[in-house]
Amino acid sequence: MIRPDSFVPSARLAPSADALLFIFQEGRLLLREDGTLPQGHVEDFSVDLVNPLGMLDGRPVFGARLVGEVPTGFMLRPLRGVYGTLSEDLFGLAGYAMQIVEWDRTHRFCGACATPTVRSERETSKVCPNCGLTAYPRVAPVVMVLVTRGEGRDRELLLARGPHFAPGMYSALAGFVEPSETLEHACHREVREEVGVEITGLRYRFSQPWPFPHSLMIAFTAEYAGGDLALQPEEIEDAGWYRVGSLPTLPPPFSIARRLIETVAQGE
Template sequence: MSATDLPDSFVSARTLTPAADAVWFVFDGHRIVLTDDRTLPTGPALPMVDVVPLGTLDGTPVFAAGLDGDVPAGFASNPLRANFGTLSDAQMGVAGYAAQLVDFIRTHRYCGRCATPLLESGHERSRTCPKCGLTVYPRVAPVAMVLIRRGEGAATELLLARGPQFAPGMYSALAGFVEPSETLEQAAHREVREEVGVTITGLTYALSQPWPFPHSLMMGFDALYAGGKIVPQPGEIEDARWFPVTELPLVPPPFSIARQLIDLAVERALNGAVDGSGTPPDMA
């Protein structure tokens, strides 16, 4: 489990009734509201709208909602992703789920076909138009992420790139949204060509990760360099280059799928082949 997955201790339920001991994931736009002690609020302590019963976490009922009005005294809001290390991994997993459901209600109040107010479907996480029957679901945008490598053993190099929005000095794997009627594999090859101008071979699925910032599902691939000169895509890629696995730059934090792909590649290079669990055979 990663810090963006729903934890095993979470049980979904759509018909809970708020109780005094309930834990709330409340959002001020895309910012989560916590107490001044950086904990999740309990009970009806905040003015709320768009209440969504989520289920139970370790047996405790949990709900999501939007904040109704300004953040009151005793509470503060900050970007959800700023709370890795503050909230537990399990709480962060549920928080990402909660954020997407609240945003779904906020952005799907009316039918996109006939403008009639939408209603909760009741039997699933969806909203239905009572007039024309259109049913809509929480948005999930698939993203193909590719880590490209060349060389063998300790001489392995990784092709890493940075976008203009990255933290200073940080490089990561390549990634892009999947387009309509496109397979994940096609998206991976296209994004690599567009972003850095090279071609790849040996594309292999590695792992996936929900990424609720705001509503992506990241599909991670490993690939081998096939050919071509690195040509960064203007406006998208600020810099891209080969880095030896023993001299990597600043890379994304451990909770990200990009870091997991990089760590697996380094493990493979320095300690041999890696199986599907990420464990080298001689270390199993």
């Protein structure tokens, strides 16, 4: 869910009849009944938390929160559910828009003195006019580790499922980076905590913004170094080794977990 290269962030946008509007209500995106994004003046909708986001191919882009009922001719769809309905660029931009609107909602008041904050015109930040505290959009780093063992057709992937996963779905291990940790230390700690095994040969693969609600997923692969599976019951419902030719149900195609698992399964 990466915003497109042609998008230019900007905090100063003039109203426009062809503006693209990303309007949310409780994590759901407002779409026309034909599945397209609303366009036009954001003031034509009953919204608050209006955020000028930038320009996409010369068109202004705004994010906002819907207040009240869904307008006639529109519908609300969970953001995850619009993958394949919106283009890849618009899907990525929707993720960015949702994070900015949610950041605006949760930072309307200063966390130090409770004074209402104001939006900076120089950058994407909110500033307290009383004490000067500056709040930037939150980005929480999450490491994801796909542990492997064996070679060729006998190669196995260590996959697990959390208590809230969709039925039958398994994924790579993942967890938030803690204060004063390196990414490498977080990988070793999370694998050890969640399934009780040790790893070696840690290798960075790629990363992906994940707006549910404000994460940056950082994907690694590692080789199994030893230990028996011992699951952390609060985090892991089940885990096991799966041969690359016989994998369980995987996360959705737009997720970094799916890309990581398929990349390794294909021998890359």
